[in-house]
Amino acid sequence: MEFRRQTLDNGLEVIAEISPKAYSTALGFFVNTGSRDETAEISGVSHFLEHMVFKGTPTRSAEDVNRELDEIGSQSNAFTSEEHTVFYARVLPEHQSRATDLLSDIMRPSLRDEDFEMEKQVIIEEIAKYEDQPPFGAFEKCMAAHFGDHPLGRSVLGTAETVGALTSQQMRAYFEQRYSPGNIVLVASGNVEFEQLVSDAERNCGSWTPFKVTRELPRAAEHSGLQVIQKDAAAQEYVVQVANGPAAADDDRHAARLMATIVGDDTGSRLFWELIDTGCAEFASISPYEFQGTGILMTYLACMPDDTPSCLKQIRDVYEQAQKSGLTEDELLRAKSKICSDLVRHNESPARRLFSVGNNWLQRQSYRTVRESVDNYQGVTLDEVNAVLAKYPLTTSTIVAVGPAPHIAT
Amino acid sequence: MANQVYSQQFENGLTLLAEPMDWLESVAFTLLIPSGADRDPKQLAGLSNFVCEMAQRGCGSRSSRQFIEDLELLGVDSSGSVSNGFTSYGGSMPAEKLRDALTIYADVARRPHLNDDQFDDAQQVCIQEVRSHDDDLAHQVMTELRRHRYADPYSRVSYGNIEAIQQIKIDHVREHFGTFYQPQGAILSVAGKIDWQSLCDHVGQLFSDWTGSDQPIEETPAPAAPYFHIDHDSSQTHLAVSYQSVPYSHDDYFQSHGAVGVLSGGMSSRLFTEIREKRGLCYSVYASCETVRTRGAIVSYAGTTTERAQETLDVLVHELLRLQEGVREQELQRLKARIKSQLIMAQESSSARSSQIAWDWYHLNRIRALDELSAIIDALTCQTINQYLVDNPPRDFRVVTLGAKQLEIPRGIS
Numbered sequence: 001m002e003f004r005r006q007t008l009d010n011g012l013e014v015i016a017e018i019s020p021k022a023y024s025t026a027l028g029f030f031v032n033t034g035s036r037d038e039t040a041e042i043s044g045v046s047h048f049l050e051h052m053v054f055k056g057t058p059t060r061s062a063e064d065v066n067r068e069l070d071e072i073g074s075q076s077n078a079f080t081s082e083e084h085t086v087f088y089a090r091v092l093p094e095h096q097s098r099a100t101d102l103l104s105d106i107m108r109p110s111l112r113d114e115d116f117e118m119e120k121q122v123i124i125e126e127i128a129k130y131e132d133q134p135p136f137g138a139f140e141k142c143m144a145a146h147f148g149d150h151p152l153g154r155s156v157l158g159t160a161e162t163v164g165a166l167t168s169q170q171m172r173a174y175f176e177q178r179y180s181p182g183n184i185v186l187v188a189s190g191n192v193e194f195e196q197l198v199s200d201a202e203r204n205c206g207s208w209t210p211f212k213v214t215r216e217l218p219r220a221a222e223h224s225g226l227q228v229i230q231k232d233a234a235a236q237e238y239v240v241q242v243a244n245g246p247a248a249a250d251d252d253r254h255a256a257r258l259m260a261t262i263v264g265d266d267t268g269s270r271l272f273w274e275l276i277d278t279g280c281a282e283f284a285s286i287s288p289y290e291f292q293g294t295g296i297l298m299t300y301l302a303c304m305p306d307d308t309p310s311c312l313k314q315i316r317d318v319y320e321q322a323q324k325s326g327l328t329e330d331e332l333l334r335a336k337s338k339i340c341s342d343l344v345r346h347n348e349s350p351a352r353r354l355f356s357v358g359n360n361w362l363q364r365q366s367y368r369t370v371r372e373s374v375d376n377y378q379g380v381t382l383d384e385v386n387a388v389l390a391k392y393p394l395t396t397s398t399i400v401a402v403g404p405a406p407h408i409a410t
Numbered sequence: 411m412a413n414q415v416y417s418q419q420f421e422n423g424l425t426l427l428a429e430p431m432d433w434l435e436s437v438a439f440t441l442l443i444p445s446g447a448d449r450d451p452k453q454l455a456g457l458s459n460f461v462c463e464m465a466q467r468g469c470g471s472r473s474s475r476q477f478i479e480d481l482e483l484l485g486v487d488s489s490g491s492v493s494n495g496f497t498s499y500g501g502s503m504p505a506e507k508l509r510d511a512l513t514i515y516a517d518v519a520r521r522p523h524l525n526d527d528q529f530d531d532a533q534q535v536c537i538q539e540v541r542s543h544d545d546d547l548a549h550q551v552m553t554e555l556r557r558h559r560y561a562d563p564y565s566r567v568s569y570g571n572i573e574a575i576q577q578i579k580i581d582h583v584r585e586h587f588g589t590f591y592q593p594q595g596a597i598l599s600v601a602g603k604i605d606w607q608s609l610c611d612h613v614g615q616l617f618s619d620w621t622g623s624d625q626p627i628e629e630t631p632a633p634a635a636p637y638f639h640i641d642h643d644s645s646q647t648h649l650a651v652s653y654q655s656v657p658y659s660h661d662d663y664f665q666s667h668g669a670v671g672v673l674s675g676g677m678s679s680r681l682f683t684e685i686r687e688k689r690g691l692c693y694s695v696y697a698s699c700e701t702v703r704t705r706g707a708i709v710s711y712a713g714t715t716t717e718r719a720q721e722t723l724d725v726l727v728h729e730l731l732r733l734q735e736g737v738r739e740q741e742l743q744r745l746k747a748r749i750k751s752q753l754i755m756a757q758e759s760s761s762a763r764s765s766q767i768a769w770d771w772y773h774l775n776r777i778r779a780l781d782e783l784s785a786i787i788d789a790l791t792c793q794t795i796n797q798y799l800v801d802n803p804p805r806d807f808r809v810v811t812l813g814a815k816q817l818e819i820p821r822g823i824s
Contacts, residue, residue: 021433024755054677062687066677070744073751076677092751121690128645128715129693134545233643235544268478277474279534282542304541334482341485341504345436349758 003367004194010210011182014201015367017357019350022190025096026354027197028088029107030185030362033178035158036082036151036291037215044158045166045174047080048123052171053087054078055115057105062115065106072098075351080156083291084362090351093191097200100186104204107184111175116168123163130157134302135238136231138402142240142298145227146398150220152291181205183213187358190350217293226399230406236282237305237403239312244392245288245295248363253290254376255384256392260286260297261335262327262385263318263394268334270318275301281311286394290363297394305405312399312410319394326386340374413757415767415777416606418613422620423594426613427767427777429601431760437602438502438760440768441515445590446495447570448563448627448703453577456570459492460536460578461587462499466490467528470517474528477514486511490518492568494702495772502761505603509612516616519591529580537576539569547648548694548713550640551812555650555709556702558638558808561629564702592622599768602760637819640812647719647813649712651726653804653823655699657706658773665798666699668790670708671745672737673697673729678744680729685712691722697730701773708804716814723811727820734803736796749787753780 002018034046055062069076069089076089087107091099131137140155147153157163186201188194222244246253264271264286275281281303289296303311346352347370356373360366368376401408418426450457467474481488486503488511499518501511543549557565598617600609656662674681674697685695697710710730714722756762757780770777778786807823 023757024751063678063683066683066687067744070676070678071747073744073747073749075751075755090751090755092754118688118690122686122693125646125691125714126693129713131645132547132713136545236541268482273475276535278531279536279538282538302542334479337485338482342487344485344504345487345502348434348436348760 001369006198008181008202008206010206010208011180012201012205012208013185014198015185015357015361016188016192016194016197017353017367018192018194019190022350024090024350025093025188025190025192026088026090026350027096027099027103027186027188028086028354028358029103030187030358031085031179032083032183032213032215032362033085034081034083035154035156037178038151038154040154042166042170042174043154043162044123045171046085047156047158048119048163048166049171049175050078050080050085050087051119051123052111052116053106053109055119056110056112057108058110060105065102068102074099082152082156084359086358088354096193097196100197100200101204104201107179107205108208111168111172113168116171120163120166124160127157127160127163134234134236135240135300136234136402138238138240138400139298141227141229141402142242142398142400145225145400146222146242146296147220148223150218151216152220152294178213180211180213181208182210185358185361187354187361189353189357215292220294222398224396224398226408226410227401228405228408229400229402230404231402232404234403236302237308237401237405239301239308239399239401241299241397241399243297243394243397245297246290246388246392247293247295248290250295252384252388252391253288253295255380255388256288256297257339258332258335258377258380259327259385259388260288261339262331263322264299265338270322271315274314274318275311280307280314284311284315292363297392299394299397305403308401308405309409312408316395323389323393323395326389327382329382332382332385336377339377343370343373413780415779417771417777418610420593420614420618422618424596424598424617424620425771426610427597427599427771428604428606428609429763429767430604430606431602431757431763434602434760435505436502436760437505437508437600437604438764439500439508439512439598439600440764441499441519442496442597442768442772443519443591444495444595444624445497445586446493447566447568448494449590449625450563450566450570453574454582455566455574456536456540456568457578457582457586458497458590459539459568459570460532460575461583462490462492462497463532463535464524464528464583465518465522465587467532468523468525470514470521472514472517480514481511484510494564494566494568500764508600508604512612512616520620522587524580524584524587526580529583533575533578536569537572540572540575543569547642547644547812548711551648551650551810552709552711554638554640554812555652555808555810558633558635558810559652559707560702560705561631563627563629564705565632589625592624593617593620594622594624597768597771599764599771601763601767636807637809639816640810642812642814644813645715646713647716647811647815647817649714649719649723649726650709650810651730652707652709652808653730654806655706655708655802657704658701659704660706662798662802663699663706664786664790665795666706666708668742668745668795669733669737669799670697670699671749672741673733674710676744676748681710681726684729685722685725689725691718691725695726719811719813719815720817723817724820727823730804731822734799736799737792739792742790742792742795746787746790750784753784756780
């Protein structure tokens with residue numbers, strides 16, 4: 001396993017974790033842009049633009065792009081989050097160059113008006129799909145309630161109204177503010193020919209003009225409280241709780257992940273034994289999410305509407321107990337074993353490594369081998385895990401419930 | 411892509427399969443026991459699922475909690491689930507932990523406690539599982555489609571229904587376990603970094619004295635209605651369409667698989683191009699080959715807002731019917747590139763290979779090695795696929811919709 005890195009003259013970084021024995025090569029353009037870089041007026045534009053990137057370039061139609069991605073047998077896709085937009089392909093090593101050419105080309109999309117209007121319909125369908133699907137927007141609503149006017153309070157998809165009102169000019173303007181080569185990293189993993197990758201990147205991306213890109217990082221003024229949104233068509237109640245957690249650059253993020261595994265993993269955790277093993281709830285777990293400048297610990301609960309108050313109380317009791325008495329060495333040992341085994345198994349897939357390597361680079365401009373990641377987790381002490389609970393109390397949170405219950409007594 | 415596969419049939423009927431993948435550090439196993447939803451008594455739908463839940467609540471020398479904690483300490487990512495045809499236990503782990511993990515799972519399969527004190531909690535968990543599907547509209551429409559396609563018990567969902575689960579008693583659980591957790595037709599597959607001989611010896615020690623025999627299944631035909639609508643106050647209408655086809659074990663399966671691969675699966679496939687890219691009608695649309703025991707069907711799905719649902723259904727059905735006109739050379743070449751990539755990349759995942767070889771054995775009674783599969787794909791031509799499509803035109807359609815408005819069934823399929 002070898003790590004290589006090179007920066008083109010226009011600022012585009014090319015990084016790769018190379019394992020010559022891998023059967024596949026994974027490649028991706030990681031753009032440092034997402035919903036937190038939008039204004040309320042253009043909410044949803046990052047995600048809409050992600051779709052438009054596949055709709056063709058001056059030399060390729062949308063049909064050409066799709067056809068060529070299939071011709072090389074790629075497994076390709078893209079996703080948008082609060083902070084990143086990622087375009088990736090997994091191919092056999094023999095197709096590395098062609099995949100690089102193709103992905104590079106689509107990163108300078110034409111954004112044609114007729115494609116824009118057609119794809120707008122697809123986005124509105126995607127929004128409708130998520131409206132019908134658990135947790136029925138509870139995550140977005142809770143982020144909005146927790147973060148208020150802070151950019152992280154904005155939804156990735158936007159709404160049918162904001163997307164419906166977007167113009168192609170607004171999208172072009174956003175592209176011209178965000179897709180600078182200095183704000184993009186070309187990441188590769190698996191069986192990678194690095195010299196070839198750099199020369200393909202230079203040929204295809206060397207002419208991209210750089211410009212200055214900034215990201216607003218205002219301090220988050222987090223809120224707390226309970227909001228109940230009634231949805232008669234739902235059968236279950238879906239509750240999202242957001243508490244503060246470590247940010248992407250914070251050293252205690254490993255301790256926070258271990259804490260979340262012990263208290264709220266979907267199996268074997270304290271929440272599991274209290275709510276899931278007993279059949280009190282359908283689902284209850286905690287997941288940490290790290291952003292630039294801030295982070296959250298998100299609790300997700302799905303249960304029968306009538307059981308919501310008692311489930312929320314059980315969760316609160318688990319959290320209070322953990323905060324009061326701390327966690328145990330045995331629990332920490334099992335959590336480390338679970339996380340580290342997972343890291344090692346994921347290492348066998350270049351596609352999975354692509355996201356770890358790319359995300360780590362965007363968030364922290366650093367590279368870590370799987371072994372280093374394992375060592376980071378193994379080095380965490382029980383005191384450090386308990387300190388996370390003191391610094392980021394799970395009991396101080398913003399709660400949003402969506403489901404048939406008109407109100408929830410707490 | 412030549413891969414070595416091993417199999418060993420024990421006298422009691424259990425089959426052990428293994429595919430060494432020495433370049434990996436991990437190993438994965440799949441244990442299939444012929445205790446699927448198809449074995450549930452009619453009035454106790456969900457019983458196999460209940461037994462699966464109970465079997466993981468204490469077994470051998472371990473309590474429910476020790477069972478989970480020991481797996482965590484070993485770093486085993488474990489699972490237990492029930493499908494229509496079998497109960498499946500599985501795990502993925504660092505290679506050196508396989509021996510201990512299999513020892514634990516021999517207890518799950520053979521020596522679960524099935525204690526009274528776990529019964530109430532297990533029942534609640536099974537009821538929660540039923541409820542978890544109540545808000546999954548895409549799942550509901552596909553489940554209903556299955557019920558209209560296949561004879562009972564092959565159309566059943568594993569989780570049963572709340573009324574039936576409430577009828578289940580601990581004696582039902584013990585009796586069902588006693589009858590169906592047995593070696594005849596059971597399959598244990600392992601893929602990853604392994605030593606075949608020591609695996610074989612260890613599995614022999616764990617399972618060779620397991621006894622019991624398989625039971626026959628009775629069937630009743632599916633409802634004959636070609637169209638069924640479920641009223642629901644949702645933003646989208648969910649469309650599910652299927653027609654009869656050949657199962658995985660059929661000689662022509664890969665002709666059908668090839669034809670459906672042209673419809674769906676890649677970014678240039680017909681359904682994606684015609685329904686999403688050219689018309690912007692939906693976000694999700696797909697078609698795939700489905701095999702339920704010895705029966706096969708092509709199933710397709712689209713989710714779209716209610717006002718565009720009729721047009722989506724019309725275009726979807728039009729594309730399904732248009733397939734009879736044949737596939738084109740370029741479409742086939744793209745499909746082959748995609749399948750070839752998938753086959754090679756499967757070698758990066760012990761879990762994927764472990765499940766695949768168990769699936770092969772279940773349907774074929776043998777394993778298709780990767781190079782054999784590769785040769786089958788190489789031999790596909792437009793001529794073979796198109797001849798198959800001429801000989802087997804889509805027939806016996808079933809359509810299910812779920813949403814705010816009932817739709818008109820397009821001509822040519824009713």
